[in-house]
Amino acid sequence: MSALDTSPTPNTEQPISLGQGVVERSRSPWADAVWRFTRNRAAVVGLLVIILCIVAAILAPSLTDYTYDEQNYLAVNTAPQWIIDTFPKMKPVGEDMGYVRIDNNYILGTDGLGRDLWTRIIYGARISLAVAFVGPLVSLLVGTIYGMVSGYAGGRVDTIMMRIVDIMYAFPTLLLVILMMAFFRASFTASETGSIAYRLNKIDSAFGGMLFIFIGVGITSWMDTARLTRGQVLSIRKKEYIEAAQSIGTRDMSILFRHVLPNIFGPVVVRESLSIPRYISLEAFLSFIGLGVNPPTPSWGSMISDGAQAIKSYPNQAVFPALALFIVMFGFNFLGDGLRDALDPRASEANK
Amino acid sequence: MAQYLARSLLGLIVVIFVVSVITFVLMHEIPGGPFVREKKLPQSALNNLNAKYHLDDPLWKQYTDYMVDLVVPTITTGEKKFSVVDDYLINIELPFGDHTTIRWMNFGPSYTERTRSVNGIISDHLPTSFQLGVAAMIVAVVIGIPLGTIAALKKNSVYDYFSMSTALLGVSVPAIVIGPLMQYVIAVELKWLPTTGWGSLKQVIMPAIALGFAQSALLARLTRASLLQVLNEDYIRTARAKGLRGRQVVVIHAMKNAMIPVVTVMGPLFAALITGTFVTEKVFGIPGLGNYYIVSINQRDYATIMGTTLLFAFFIVIANFFVDLTYAWLDPRIRFD
Numbered sequence: 239m240s241a242l243d244t245s246p247t248p249n250t251e252q253p254i255s256l257g258q259g260v261v262e263r264s265r266s267p268w269a270d271a272v273w274r275f276t277r278n279r280a281a282v283v284g285l286l287v288i289i290l291c292i293v294a295a296i297l298a299p300s301l302t303d304y305t306y307d308e309q310n311y312l313a314v315n316t317a318p319q320w321i322i323d324t325f326p327k328m329k330p331v332g333e334d335m336g337y338v339r340i341d342n343n344y345i346l347g348t349d350g351l352g353r354d355l356w357t358r359i360i361y362g363a364r365i366s367l368a369v370a371f372v373g374p375l376v377s378l379l380v381g382t383i384y385g386m387v388s389g390y391a392g393g394r395v396d397t398i399m400m401r402i403v404d405i406m407y408a409f410p411t412l413l414l415v416i417l418m419m420a421f422f423r424a425s426f427t428a429s430e431t432g433s434i435a436y437r438l439n440k441i442d443s444a445f446g447g448m449l450f451i452f453i454g455v456g457i458t459s460w461m462d463t464a465r466l467t468r469g470q471v472l473s474i475r476k477k478e479y480i481e482a483a484q485s486i487g488t489r490d491m492s493i494l495f496r497h498v499l500p501n502i503f504g505p506v507v508v509r510e511s512l513s514i515p516r517y518i519s520l521e522a523f524l525s526f527i528g529l530g531v532n533p534p535t536p537s538w539g540s541m542i543s544d545g546a547q548a549i550k551s552y553p554n555q556a557v558f559p560a561l562a563l564f565i566v567m568f569g570f571n572f573l574g575d576g577l578r579d580a581l582d583p584r585a586s587e588a589n590k
Numbered sequence: 591m592a593q594y595l596a597r598s599l600l601g602l603i604v605v606i607f608v609v610s611v612i613t614f615v616l617m618h619e620i621p622g623g624p625f626v627r628e629k630k631l632p633q634s635a636l637n638n639l640n641a642k643y644h645l646d647d648p649l650w651k652q653y654t655d656y657m658v659d660l661v662v663p664t665i666t667t668g669e670k671k672f673s674v675v676d677d678y679l680i681n682i683e684l685p686f687g688d689h690t691t692i693r694w695m696n697f698g699p700s701y702t703e704r705t706r707s708v709n710g711i712i713s714d715h716l717p718t719s720f721q722l723g724v725a726a727m728i729v730a731v732v733i734g735i736p737l738g739t740i741a742a743l744k745k746n747s748v749y750d751y752f753s754m755s756t757a758l759l760g761v762s763v764p765a766i767v768i769g770p771l772m773q774y775v776i777a778v779e780l781k782w783l784p785t786t787g788w789g790s791l792k793q794v795i796m797p798a799i800a801l802g803f804a805q806s807a808l809l810a811r812l813t814r815a816s817l818l819q820v821l822n823e824d825y826i827r828t829a830r831a832k833g834l835r836g837r838q839v840v841v842i843h844a845m846k847n848a849m850i851p852v853v854t855v856m857g858p859l860f861a862a863l864i865t866g867t868f869v870t871e872k873v874f875g876i877p878g879l880g881n882y883y884i885v886s887i888n889q890r891d892y893a894t895i896m897g898t899t900l901l902f903a904f905f906i907v908i909a910n911f912f913v914d915l916t917y918a919w920l921d922p923r924i925r926f927d
Contacts, residue, residue, distance in 0.1 A: 546773070
């Protein structure tokens with residue numbers, strides 16, 4: 239993706255004199271980017287979808303009368319009337335071969351433990367969105383620092399550091415993440431009171447089992463960012479303003495964070511926003527195979543896993559979480575595309 | 591070129607070795623064991639089981655024993671009865687009589703399925719996963735590359751818009767989403783295909799699409815981007831200037847170079863397909879190896895974890911190796927570096 243290695247320089251229009259001295263004012267790069275973004279209808283829709291999801295996730299308790307772990311044994315596997323009407327193959331009790339009990343108190347029905355599906359879906363948004371925001375943070379933190387050091391140091395250090403990245407690429411990281419999740423899950427819950435493992439586990443359960451997912455996401459994602467950052471650093475390392483800073487004796491740390499970082503951050507962030515759907519689907523995948531969040535914390539992945547078992551009888555239990563996951567991933571994909579088009583127009587020319 | 595090959599091959603062995611060490615240490619570090627149940631076994635029974643499977647040996651010895659069994663070929667003579675302890679994946683009978691056979695790659699016995707060796711599990715279930723992976727790969731390539739090519743050739747047209755919308759849709763639906771949705775619409779509602787199971791061609795279609803669609807979207811985007819870049823190169827203009835016809839230019843001159851970035855993602859794509867089988871096999875009730883991998887981790891079936899992890903790792907690393915090879919073949923600059 240060499241085309242991405244270009245810095246974001248929106249083509250600011252020069253003032254053009256039109257006939258009788260009418261001068262059109264130039265827009266600032268930011269205004270230009272915002273203008274480009276708002277013209278991209280798909281991206282705006284994506285942004286709105288994400289905002290809606292964030293609002294729903296924050297206001298989750300007030301959007302429902304139930305809690306996500308509340309089990310009602312009198313309402314197991316129920317569905318409201320409108321769902322029976324929409325899913326033609328679901329037959330209500332009373333009809334020939336009917337088996338679904340109708341309960342209009344639950345807007346999307348209930349699962350096999352009598353928990354409200356709608357409640358679990360909006361609480362599940364919290365997990366997916368948390369991964370969507372923390373995933374890039376972890377990846378940026380590790381990847382950017384690694385890439386900056388590698389690119390700025392150059393020479394042998396650079397060679398070795400990039401070789402490590404190469405090896406990590408060849409590594410079947412996901413297999414190891416799966417194993418590690420199993421390891422974290424089991425060993426940290428069994429740890430002694432007071433130990434570091436015990437405290438980590440306390441933090442983890444406070445987040446409903448998300449800490450380990452963040453670690454897993456971090457392990458799989460930092461290499462891309464590191465490579466991209468290094469490429470960016472190499473492209474500006476010999477620029478005059480870096481040399482100027484070096485010549486007046488600025489320390490390397492200071493150069494890295496005050497001169498290099500601000501100049502390479504744009505493309506790196508844009509690229510990172512495009513990886514968000516990958517993090518979301520990684521979390522869903524881990525929860526799907528039972529190594530994600532701790533039950534009863536709802537995750538769309540584990541809901542789909544449970545629902546898929548009963549897809550013939552109660553399709554609503556798998557279809558709605560799947561749709562939720564789809565909508566959020568779609569939103570982030572649109573948003574990422576739009577951001578790239580707006581902030582990195584030269585890259586988007588080739589990679590639309 | 592030879593040096594390039596040797597370096598790739600060496601890297602391959604190093605990665606497999608590191609994977610084996612990490613996996614071995616990590617799985618033994620996970621609390622619990624293959625024989626630790628909720629209802630406790632009597633201590634004497636536990637001791638006997640541990641002794642039988644050599645779980646009471648020091649860890650390093652267990653590791654070296656396992657790796658020697660796996661890597662070092664042995665020669666046996668005489669008729670051999672089946673035994674789960676020494677069931678080898680590769681058996682080559684030599685023409686010396688008396689059933690002289692070279693046996694290689696013993697994955698050991700499964701700890702939870704007493705009558706099966708890990709080798710037996712692999713040879714029973716790997717072909718299924720493999721067929722699924724190949725079918726998904728076909729879906730990905732057959733949909734993805736033409737879609738990307740059309741989009742690039744007819745840039746900014748309706749075709750381009752349609753292809754890229756499909757691609758954007760594709761990257762938003764991982765197997766975990768598209769699987770249950772397809773199951774409901776196509777199998778439950780329309781009854782065109784069976785919901786679950788494996789064996790007939792009809793049962794392959796949905797899992798293959800579930801697994802391959804997202805990858806086809808990636809391929810389409812990459813093909814388009816890469817082809818667009820190549821079509822702007824000088825040598826394409828030269829080819830056109832020579833009077834070559836449009837199709838000839840695209841097929842002979844542009845595609846080969848445009849495929850370089852596409853080929854580089856084939857390795858990660860293959861890895862994604864392998865790990866994707868974990869989900870797809872579960873959703874569609876397919877008796878593949880992916881499911882066994884997850885189950886064996888939950889049951890602490892050390893031998894099966896080790897065997898399946900190494901096997902998957904081997905495939906992923908080999909895929910990367912072939913990517914390196916193709917890369918060198920497509921771009922002479924790499925060969926003579």
